Amino acid sequence: MALIDVVNLSKAFGPKVVLSNVNLQVQEGESLVVLGGSGTGKTVLLRNIMGLLTPDSGHVAVEGKIIAQLSREELFNVRQSIGMCFQMAALFDSMTVFENVAFGLRRHMKATEAEIGARVEECLTMVGMKGTDKLKPAELSGGMKRRVGFARAIALKPKILLFDEPTTGLDPVMTDVIGRVILDLKEELGVTTITITHDLKSAFEIADRIALLFRGECIACEKPSEFKVNPHPVIQQFLRGDADGPFLQDPPPPKRKIQEAHS
């Protein structure tokens, strides 16, 4: 049985269909990377897995439990086994780094302050943020915030980690740092991960399988080596990073045509 099972998942916001009959299975210990253009429903997929959104049809099951059918208490129990890393970190800005990472521990574990302190330090060390525990989120850079977000997500020792565009808006060096941190976490903790990213370099490093969402549908879900040579024109265009092709519904005109029109 797959650890995460997405079955015929569909979700629309008003007339806009964001996900349409998406099927994905993620096995225990596996690392799935979800690629796709902006607005193709990648974040909506993660939010359905976390139970932050309810599917219009289909379902998401985590460890065999259908998320949309759980009571609030049951859902909170499932969520304790999932760590979610938000796109912009979503750190609690009224709290220090220490309090952010300790939040879940204080709420859900009967541990002493010394034990909590030790676990927070361990988590911050794992993401390369040791010594920042007294800082407030406002004092951190974008990359540091993401890493503190990772530390908060792993504090409760989850079985599953979800990363929502962890490298968006970061410089190439910091993007590589974040990619390495995710890789280290995956190897050290042995967790199952789903990562949404636009960064192909880290995607191929992290992934056991890569899925591509296109206009709300999952058009491929395969090993990185197979994904690279998949002849589907959308996949090849995405890998090339080219504006011309079927990927965009309304692509901009080629630059040379604009120049010709003006001359």
Next chain:
Amino acid sequence: MVLTVFDKVGAAVLKGTDTFGDFAVLAGRTFAAIFKRPFDIKNLLNQFQSVGVNSIPVVVLTSLAVSMVFAVQLAFGFKQFQAEGLASQVEGLAIMRELAPVITGLMLSGRIGSAMAAELGTMQVTEQIDALECLATDPVHYLFVPRLLASMLVVPLLTVVSVYVGFWGGYLILVGVEGQSAYVYGNEFYKLLAFRDLRIAIYKAFVFGMIIALVGCWKGYRTQGGAEGVGNAPTSSVVTSSLWILISDFFLTKLLLV
């Protein structure tokens, strides 16, 4: 034409019912969550600090100003009938029954209700409330409950402070300016009052505290649309809670004076 009007009226009624239903459900969830574990004492004390202690200067200054203005009006009005002695009695009655709870409620809806809406609204648009959910923490339990408890306890206490300050505001005008005897003022201020009046003022303040916290949290929790939404949430919270304070004041007065 007629159908369009019916459409519009129907849509407005549906929207109003939907909005009220949403508020009622969230309010119900908040009351149900009061007794749920874990009890976050630190969070509660922080709310007492921001809702209560930090609001004392605002309540003192507005109560002083309103009671002084009211005393000036009363002194002027009763002078027309050579009944200056009644001014202190009416001052006491008005402050205890109406001015203290309503002014405190309105000021706190502006100070703490708007702050709650802005804080929760910011948390909503920056995904901090989603982060709470993902950390298996009910936002209603973690965010609403301490604010509601602090508000329900603090607004009555600040109303008592407001009555006390109102006494001295009237004293400054009626004794200090109008030349009434301090001893007479002290006695006359309480002459028309009974313990029931203090009880009514505290009941009213308790309800106003509930309205301020629930509306503030609800408006913040339902914030949408980035910076514009966060900007609108406090305004909407103050307008809604002020309106409900004044409307409920009428019904509470009718009910409690029977």
